[in-house]
Amino acid sequence: MLIELSRGITLHPGSFTAVIAPEKKILAALNSNADLQRFLFLYVCGNYSRILSGIGRTSGNFEVRRPFTADQLLTVIHEASHTIVFIEHDATLFDGAERLFDPIASALKQAGREAMVILWAPASDRSFAALIRQADRIIEIIPEGTPQDRFGFASQRSCRKGGAVPRAQKTLEV
Amino acid sequence: MWILDSAFRSGGVDLWHKDGTVQKCHHEYDPPFYLQLPDPDLHHEMIEALEEHYRAEPCTFTTIFGECEGYRVFAGRPVAEAIEQQTQFAAQLFNVDVRRDQRFMAENGIVPCCADPDDRFSPLFEHGLDSMEIRIRDDPDRDQTCSDIEIICGRTERLHGQEREVLADLFGLIAASDPDLILMTDADRWMSKLQVRARVLGLEMQFSRNGKYRTMDSRSYWSYGRVEHKEAALIPDGRILIDTEQSFVYREGGLAGVLMASRLSGLSPNLASRFTPGTLISSYETYEAVRRGIVVPFRKSDAEVLRKFAALKAADRGGMMFQPEPGIFEEVDEIDFTSMYPSIIVLANLSPETIRDPEQGRRGFLPIALEPLLDLRIRAKQLKKTDPAIAGIDAVLKWMLVTCFGYTGYKNAKFGRIEVHEGITGRSRDILLQTKDIAESMNFRVLHGIVDCLWVQGSPVTALQERVDRETGLPTELEHFTWIVFLPLNDGLGAYNRYYGRLSDGSVKVRGIAARRHDTPEYIRTMQGAMLAVMGKATTIAELGGLWDQVHAIYQNAVQQLPSAPAQEMAISRRISRLTYAHRCIEGAAVNAYRQCGVPAAPGMKIRYVVLDARTYRVVPAWDADHFDIPYYRELMERAWIEITYAFRAFRVAGKERQGVPALRMQQQICTEQPEGRVTQKM
Incomplete structure (x- = not known):
């Protein structure tokens, strides 16, 4: 079972992958892959989802859980028993809850040993950078026409703020 | 003991009470917090350390879900946070962040500002x-x-x-x-x-x-x-x-x-x-x-239940609306449910611990806690009709009850849960639909509906009210409009929240128009208010038509006087949401103007400014204004004027076109409202 984010870029089970990609790209990947219907899929998002309403899945295997606090997110990750766990990053969950960066990053890593765990954000921010410290892979998809140096800078800046730069693969779409 | 102030000081609670003179009483107070561990044996060393250093004791305590075995720990928040870290956030903590003066009073049956x-x-x-x-x-x-x-x-x-x-x-x-x-x-x-x-x-x-x-x-x-x-x-x-x-x-x-x-x-x-x-x-x-001896959770870690995507889409839909047909209508009644959402919580027994089976027999914490507040609101609402001194109390109760619904879905609400929030809105949709069906079955015409209000034409309305009260189990109130205007959106369809009308007591109720909006300059608010006051004299639509000349004269006079109006009356009041703006705009220019005057602005702060030149985004804080951009304010006046002229549309359509009534093209320019109720000003 694979999710093809873009041509040649696939997500694998048994890993924790951080994805920075435009909403359209993620929506297309989730909506176009009929294979996903066969697997237990958990969609995790906060109070205001960017893409949930655009997901056209009616499969009984597609389930949703919305944590509104970082503590709830930790509970959701601990309790997840799905084949695919897709988390839409919501920075507002971490307002005043920075104490949970490390426990949640560890929980994501732990969950990624058995499931395909994807943490997605359209752009990096301080909390996202902190959560992906233990990610197996970091994939950043740059929209066409966006100056490359601008995004490269943004990504580096985010990592510096959040801590050490992860020693993981970084894939750029040209 | 009439307490006028309280504070936690020097290891105890200071209560300032007035019994003739004001005196301070200090009460030593060292309350514990409560701890529950999923596997206490796993943390036995930590428990021993807590017993040794902070007087931790095994105990039973009560949450809204029932009794729990755990520990009471006589220590403060830093210790509670250290426990969280050490247990990898597996520990459940209670009563950590309750204000100690409030907790002292609650435990001892003391009520501030209350002799008995x-x-x-x-x-x-x-x-x-x-x-x-x-x-x-x-x-x-x-x-x-x-x-x-x-x-x-x-x-x-x-x-x-x-x-x-x-x-x-x-x-x-x-x-x-x-x-x-x-x-x-x-x-x-x-x-x-x-x-x-x-x-x-x-x-x-x-x-x-x-x-x-x-x-x-x-x-x-x-x-x-x-x-x-x-x-x-x-x-x-x-x-x-x-x-x-x-x-x-x-x-x-x-x-x-x-x-x-x-x-x-x-x-x-x-x-x-x-x-x-x-x-x-x-x-x-x-x-x-x-x-009531129930502990208050420190963190909110219990997330919503796992749901199928379709189930979530069906449940998470908010309140019900019926879009009105724009226009002016005569003899309209507004049926308004009193504190609908809190009433639903109480009647339907909706609470985090009962949401899975509200009819199980056991009453939930939220219904029990909110019932006396709801009863008080209903009494205050009745009393204020004869005693204006109660109006302030009623207003505060209204706001508290309005937010009690929102808090059920709020992430930091101690006793909230999103399923309760959805349960309330789900039942409210059913109730509004039920009310509409009842009205239509009694040959009423339903003109408009918003969440807990329905506007109907027909009679006898008291019979309708009685039946709605009886069948829904919720109390309602009636307001009669001799005429009411529902304004259109840009696309010509009716706006949900922009209307005005004359009540049977002669007053004019307005929602969403310039006279009601917070950002309207005083000069324009006064102008529109004067027009509405004149229109309030008309008891019928036909009479309203006869007031056109008076209303138009107010507008003409205001336009003529505009150049000599005080600049202070042109101040626009806005709550700023940010400090940096990607594009040039009036609001961004106002924030900069505040900064240039040495006044720091912060997101959420209200600022007041006067536009000197809209084309070049020249803006000054209201206190510095000595002139203003006349064409810009004339356009704002015209928008307020168009809202009023909509009431006279019927006379123009009937062929009695009058001088000064804006053409349809201009009527369609009625400014659009953003979700926050602000006006989009297109320059």
């Missing part, structure tokens, strides 16, 4: 507070000290002159009068400045009764999709200090509203006047929980 705790839910009460009113005429945005103050305390005194003398006289008057209550304009903005100046000038600030002050930090926060800003505050001990400009509760409910909020929430009036209705209802629930 049994009268806590009575809307009729008196207070014997000696009060003083301080009106500072200086500008809190620009001035760092006060040089012009009016003090009302039995008699009115004006302090004007050199800073040192003015402040010395102010402090002297407070010390001499020794008021229990000070009502002060922009108190929270002035207090820290006064403290600094008093120190510099070697004066002793006399606001506190023991020289001590508590501080509240300023902060910006999100509330209902928009950024709000709360000023820092310096709160004196032993005396009530209310900021008459910034306090929402005081603005809505007056002193009676503040005292009622204090009685209900178990907070001192100083805090009750500074908190939002949401924090007040949350505090009320906390007080009720502690009073």
Whole structure:
């Protein structure tokens, strides 16, 4: 079972992958892959989802859980028993809850040993950078026409703020 | 014991009570927090350390879900947070962040601002507070000290002159009068400045009764999709200090509203006047929980249940709306459910612990806690019809009950849960649909509906009301409009929340139009208000047509007088949501203008500005304005005018076109409203 984010870029089970990609790209990947219907899929998002309403899945295997606090997110990750766990990053969950960066990053890593765990954000921010410290892979998809140096800078800046730069693969779409 | 202030000081609770004179009582108080571990054996070393260092004891305590085995630990928040870290956030903690003075009062059956705790839910009460009113005429945005103050305390005194003398006289008057209550304009903005100046000038600030002050930090926060800003505050001990400009509760409910909020929430009036209705209802629930021996969770870690995507889509749909047909209608009744959402919580037994099976028989915490508040609101709403003094109490209760619904879905609500939120809106949709069906079955015409209101044409409306009350189980109220105007959106369809109409008592009720919006310049608000006052004389649509000339004359006169109008009356008041703007805009220019004047702006803060030249985005803070962009304001006037002319459309359509009625093209330019209710100004 694979999710093809873009041509040649696939997500694998048994890993924790951080994805920075435009909403359209993620929506297309989730909506176009009929294979996903066969697997237990958990969609995790906060109070205001960017893409949930655009997901056209009616499969009984597609389930949703919305944590509104970082503590709830930790509970959701601990309790997840799905084949695919897709988390839409919501920075507002971490307002005043920075104490949970490390426990949640560890929980994501732990969950990624058995499931395909994807943490997605359209752009990096301080909390996202902190959560992906233990990610197996970091994939950043740059929209066409966006100056490359601008995004490269943004990504580096985010990592510096959040801590050490992860020693993981970084894939750029040209 | 009538308590007017409380604070946690020196390992105990200070209660300031007035029984003839004001006295302070100190009560030693060292309350524990509660700890539950999923596997205590796994953490036996930590438990032993807690027993050794902090007097931890095994105990049984009660949550809203039932009894729990755990520990009580006599320590503070830092220890609780260390436990969280050490247990990898597996520990459940309770009563860690409950205000200790509030908790002390709740545990001991003490109610602030209330001589007899049994009268806590009575809307009729008196207070014997000696009060003083301080009106500072200086500008809190620009001035760092006060040089012009009016003090009302039995008699009115004006302090004007050199800073040192003015402040010395102010402090002297407070010390001499020794008021229990000070009502002060922009108190929270002035207090820290006064403290600094008093120190510099070697004066002793006399606001506190023991020289001590508590501080509240300023902060910006999100509330209902928009950024709000709360000023820092310096709160004196032993005396009530209310900021008459910034306090929402005081603005809505007056002193009676503040005292009622204090009685209900178990907070001192100083805090009750500074908190939002949401924090007040949350505090009320906390007080009720502690009073009933229920512990209050520290963190909210229980997430919503796992749901199928389709189930979530079906459940998460908000309130029901029926889009109105734009136009003017005669003899319309508005059926309004009284406190619909809280009533649903109580009637349907919706609470986090009962949401899976509300009809199981056991009453939930939220229905039990909210029922007396709801009863009080219903009584206050009745009483205010004959006793205007109750209106403030009713307003505060209304706000608290409105937010009690929102808090069920709020991430930081101690006793909230999103499924309860969805359950309430789900039932409200059913009730509005049921009401519409009842109305239509009785041959009423349903014109419009918003969540808990329905506008209908037909009769007998009292029979309809009786049947709706009986079949839904919820109380309703009726308002009769002799005529009402539903305004259109840009696309020509009816707007949900923009209407005005004449009530049977001759007053005009308005929603969403210039006269009601907060950002409308005073000059335009006055103009539209005058037009509506004239229109209020017409009892029928036909009579309204006869008032066209008078209404048009008001508009013409206002347009003619515009160039000579005071610039201050052109001030636009806006709550800013950010400090940096990607594109040039009037609001961004206003933020910059504030900065250039040395006044720091913060997200959520209200700013007042006058537009000097809209084309070049030249804007000044209101206090600096001596002229304004006449074409820009004329356009704003025209938009307000178009809202009024819509009522006269029928006469024009009938061929009685009158001079000055804007053409249809202009009517379609009625400004669009953003979700926050702001006006999009297209320049």
